Amino acid sequence: MSESTPDPVRTIGPVRVVGAGLLGASVGLGLSAKGIDVIVHDASPTALSLAIDYGAGRKARDTDDPALIVVAVPPDLTAEVVAQELKAFPDALVTDVASVKVAPLSELSLVGADLSRYIGSHPMAGRERGGAISARADLFIGRPWVIAAHAGIPPTQTAVIERLALDLGAVPVRMSAEEHDRAVALVSHAPQAVSTLLARRLADAPESSLSLAGQGLRDTTRIAASDPALWVQIMGANSTYIIEVLRDIRTDLDVLIHSLSDQEANGARRSLAQILAGGNNGVARIPGKHGIDRRFAQIVVKVDDSPGELARLLTEIGEAGVNMEDLRIEHSPGADIGLAEIAVLPEAEERLVGVLEERGWKIAGAYL
Amino acid sequence: MSESTPDPVRTIGPVRVVGAGLLGASVGLGLSAKGIDVIVHDASPTALSLAIDYGAGRKARDTDDPALIVVAVPPDLTAEVVAQELKAFPDALVTDVASVKVAPLSELSLVGADLSRYIGSHPMAGRERGGAISARADLFIGRPWVIAAHAGIPPTQTAVIERLALDLGAVPVRMSAEEHDRAVALVSHAPQAVSTLLARRLADAPESSLSLAGQGLRDTTRIAASDPALWVQIMGANSTYIIEVLRDIRTDLDVLIHSLSDQEANGARRSLAQILAGGNNGVARIPGKHGIDRRFAQIVVKVDDSPGELARLLTEIGEAGVNMEDLRIEHSPGADIGLAEIAVLPEAEERLVGVLEERGWKIAGAYL
Numbered sequence: 001m002s003e004s005t006p007d008p009v010r011t012i013g014p015v016r017v018v019g020a021g022l023l024g025a026s027v028g029l030g031l032s033a034k035g036i037d038v039i040v041h042d043a044s045p046t047a048l049s050l051a052i053d054y055g056a057g058r059k060a061r062d063t064d065d066p067a068l069i070v071v072a073v074p075p076d077l078t079a080e081v082v083a084q085e086l087k088a089f090p091d092a093l094v095t096d097v098a099s100v101k102v103a104p105l106s107e108l109s110l111v112g113a114d115l116s117r118y119i120g121s122h123p124m125a126g127r128e129r130g131g132a133i134s135a136r137a138d139l140f141i142g143r144p145w146v147i148a149a150h151a152g153i154p155p156t157q158t159a160v161i162e163r164l165a166l167d168l169g170a171v172p173v174r175m176s177a178e179e180h181d182r183a184v185a186l187v188s189h190a191p192q193a194v195s196t197l198l199a200r201r202l203a204d205a206p207e208s209s210l211s212l213a214g215q216g217l218r219d220t221t222r223i224a225a226s227d228p229a230l231w232v233q234i235m236g237a238n239s240t241y242i243i244e245v246l247r248d249i250r251t252d253l254d255v256l257i258h259s260l261s262d263q264e265a266n267g268a269r270r271s272l273a274q275i276l277a278g279g280n281n282g283v284a285r286i287p288g289k290h291g292i293d294r295r296f297a298q299i300v301v302k303v304d305d306s307p308g309e310l311a312r313l314l315t316e317i318g319e320a321g322v323n324m325e326d327l328r329i330e331h332s333p334g335a336d337i338g339l340a341e342i343a344v345l346p347e348a349e350e351r352l353v354g355v356l357e358e359r360g361w362k363i364a365g366a367y368l
Numbered sequence: 369m370s371e372s373t374p375d376p377v378r379t380i381g382p383v384r385v386v387g388a389g390l391l392g393a394s395v396g397l398g399l400s401a402k403g404i405d406v407i408v409h410d411a412s413p414t415a416l417s418l419a420i421d422y423g424a425g426r427k428a429r430d431t432d433d434p435a436l437i438v439v440a441v442p443p444d445l446t447a448e449v450v451a452q453e454l455k456a457f458p459d460a461l462v463t464d465v466a467s468v469k470v471a472p473l474s475e476l477s478l479v480g481a482d483l484s485r486y487i488g489s490h491p492m493a494g495r496e497r498g499g500a501i502s503a504r505a506d507l508f509i510g511r512p513w514v515i516a517a518h519a520g521i522p523p524t525q526t527a528v529i530e531r532l533a534l535d536l537g538a539v540p541v542r543m544s545a546e547e548h549d550r551a552v553a554l555v556s557h558a559p560q561a562v563s564t565l566l567a568r569r570l571a572d573a574p575e576s577s578l579s580l581a582g583q584g585l586r587d588t589t590r591i592a593a594s595d596p597a598l599w600v601q602i603m604g605a606n607s608t609y610i611i612e613v614l615r616d617i618r619t620d621l622d623v624l625i626h627s628l629s630d631q632e633a634n635g636a637r638r639s640l641a642q643i644l645a646g647g648n649n650g651v652a653r654i655p656g657k658h659g660i661d662r663r664f665a666q667i668v669v670k671v672d673d674s675p676g677e678l679a680r681l682l683t684e685i686g687e688a689g690v691n692m693e694d695l696r697i698e699h700s701p702g703a704d705i706g707l708a709e710i711a712v713l714p715e716a717e718e719r720l721v722g723v724l725e726e727r728g729w730k731i732a733g734a735y736l
Contacts, residue, residue, distance in 0.1 A: 004471040054709050124580050144580050175576060183577035186569060189590040193567045193624060198559060199616050203650045208543060209551035212492050213654050214513050219587040220559040227643035232637060239628040245569055246625050250618065257614050260607040273600050279564030279592035282571045286581050286589065310692070311682035314622030318676050327695055 006109065011160075011167045013037035016066035016092070018081055020044075020051035023097050024072030026058030030168040033137045039064055051132040053297045063088070069070060071096040075233040078109035086114050095161050098138035099184060100237040101148040115152050119161050120177060122146040122184070123170055130227065141169035142296070148177040170353035185241035192223055192231060193246060199224035296325045297349035299342045302362040313340060313361065320355040322348045379528075379535045380485050381405035384434035384460070386449055388412075388419035392440030393503035396424030397559040398536040401505045419500040433457070436528060439464040445466055445676070447475035454482050456587035463489045463529050464534065467552060468605040469516040469545035483520050487529050488515040488545060498595065509537035510664075517547040527663055560591055560599060561614060565593035664693045665717035667710045670730040681708060681729065688723040690716045 038057030
């Protein structure tokens with residue numbers, strides 16, 4: 001290949017990122033780390049300079065001619081900002097990263113925006129905390145990135161957004177805006193609603209009841225701590241599909257209450273058991289450790305339960321030149337052996353397993 | 369003190385454990401580790417010998433005269449087995465560890481059991497997996513252990529169960545059977561129901577929707593994978609209080625569906641925002657990192673982002689003679705610094721922080 005052939009999975013800059021919150025700043029950090037020229041813009045000068053300080057990109061210049069624009073503003077501003085950017089940069093392709101996809105597309109269509117240069121997208125990534133301060137270059141690694149191209153989009157344009165997702169380590173997933181909104185209603189918005197409804201019950205509960213809280217309650221209510229202002233927008237924009245899921249939940253809830261109210265009734269126990277078993281079946285369908293949500297490969301190594309052994313393991317991983325992305329230890333106090341679960345980039349897994357086995361470590365498991 | 373004075377926080381054996389599942393075997397392991405004579409019994413010879421192999425205790429002998437009996441059988445067998453044990457061992461104090469407390473007490477009262485020797489209790493501990501194979505001596509460390517003494521119980525007897533809880537590292541919490549059942553309906557049984565209702569929606573969902581699943585869905589549905597047979601019993605036995613919570617949830621669910629259905633209606637957005645904010649308030653009331661559920665103190669150390677540095681940290685922790693119970697690393701690939709979150713027994717925290725600071729490590733935080 002001649003030198004002028006561009007890298008097939010390398011986004012062509014400059015990329016203009018509008019909105020320097022968690023997602024925008026993370027896109028900026030990730031692309032900058034790849035050496036791509038990133039322009040960051042935010043209506044708030046404070047947010048903007050914070051993102052630039054963090055290394056998310058540079059300030060805009062009058063001469064900028066971005067090839068690609070990523071709009072990462074709150075959902076209810078998305079269509080308006082996308083329309084502005086389409087006008088201001090008549091040669092650029094514009095995408096957005098909002099959690100809903102039908103609403104921005106219809107709004108843009110209504111105002112007569114140039115849809116041939118707009119493709120909605122949605123990286124399925126986030127953190128508890130928002131803002132550029134929580135941004136991470138690796139936020140998208142291994143996460144699905146939905147690309148919701150509409151009928152008016154040429155395939156070459158869709159490929160640009162795919163390249164963006166791949167450059168950030170994400171897994172591009174093509175679906176229509178409707179498919180996307182229906183999917184996130186189920187896997188993201190309904191869980192938010194249900195978690196919230198449960199958490200609300202704690203607001204007036206006696207202190208002594210809360211003192212018995214365990215991991216089950218913590219897990220089921222964790223996302224109920226999310227920003228209400230953001231979620232009013234998301235739920236409002238995707239209400240049709242969310243209502244469908246919530247109505248089905250309500251039907252089951254009535255059956256559950258009914259079967260608990262009259263347990264001697266014919267079939268009450270069976271209907272209770274069926275509801276609980278149905279929950280089992282549902283959980284089993286979630287892609288697990290082996291699903292695309294895992295950024296890293298996991299290697300589980302048996303370690304004698306002494307701090308010196310673990311230090312030796314880590315030293316030898318370092319000597320192998322492999323970067324450890326995460327480490328968890330599980331052992332029962334008093335037991336003679338523990339397990340170290342090491343996360344590494346998928347491409348390093350096989351070699352590290354080889355090196356460790358060579359040095360006498362027992363590998364309990366290795367998962368991609 | 370004379371040599372005959374018993375250790376004030378040491379359970380007097382032999383202790384008979386009936387039921388060699390997760391909880392029973394864990395009680396056996398924990399007490400055996402303290403040198404207390406434990407007799408294990410289970411209706412299943414296979415379960416029994418497995419628990420004995422794991423070190424949970426020894427087989428029963430005809431001459432056994434246990435001072436204390438812990439009944440750890442499924443909820444719907446609890447009252448029956450407690451009654452049998454009270455009869456078979458007329459000098460023993462009997463407790464159970466079932467997840468509901470009103471039902472066993474009423475059943476025992478109905479059959480005229482000797483309630484002066486029965487105290488219901490409930491350790492708030494568990495694991496995803498059941499059986500002796502999942503048992504751990506440290507299962508109860510730092511967890512609340514509810515002691516639901518009824519009016520007919522002398523304080524000296526209650527103290528015996530408190531001693532048992534303390535010997536297993538748990539935190540004794542006194543409440544009535546009614547208070548307990550109301551509390552667990554809220555913090556354990558309603559979360560189970562809600563998680564199940566949500567997970568059921570996944571059973572027939574398209575594969576492509578599930579491929580977008582993230583941590584929020586995983587967390588909210590994790591407990592929906594629990595054993596339906598066990599939960600039919602628990603929910604059946606605590607239906608009154610569970611229904612109260614579920615009815616309140618249904619009321620809120622109706623408001624939520626209504627406000628999403630007609631967003632232009634007067635106050636619809638406000639009522640949606642109020643529900644979401646109410647969820648925030650509820651979550652904020654759950655005892656967090658500083659609550660009694662945490663077994664270990666956490667020390668957060670800044671570490672240069674290179675494997676050699678982490679190995680040196682662990683080596684130096686080992687040299688300080690401190691056992692690390694868990695370790696988590698957080699760092700952004702490409703960043704120059706990472707954080708190591710080290711879990712240690714609370715009593716070791718202060719000393720380890722001192723040693724590490726002396727050696728030049730930067731402590732980002734230390735939490736009991």
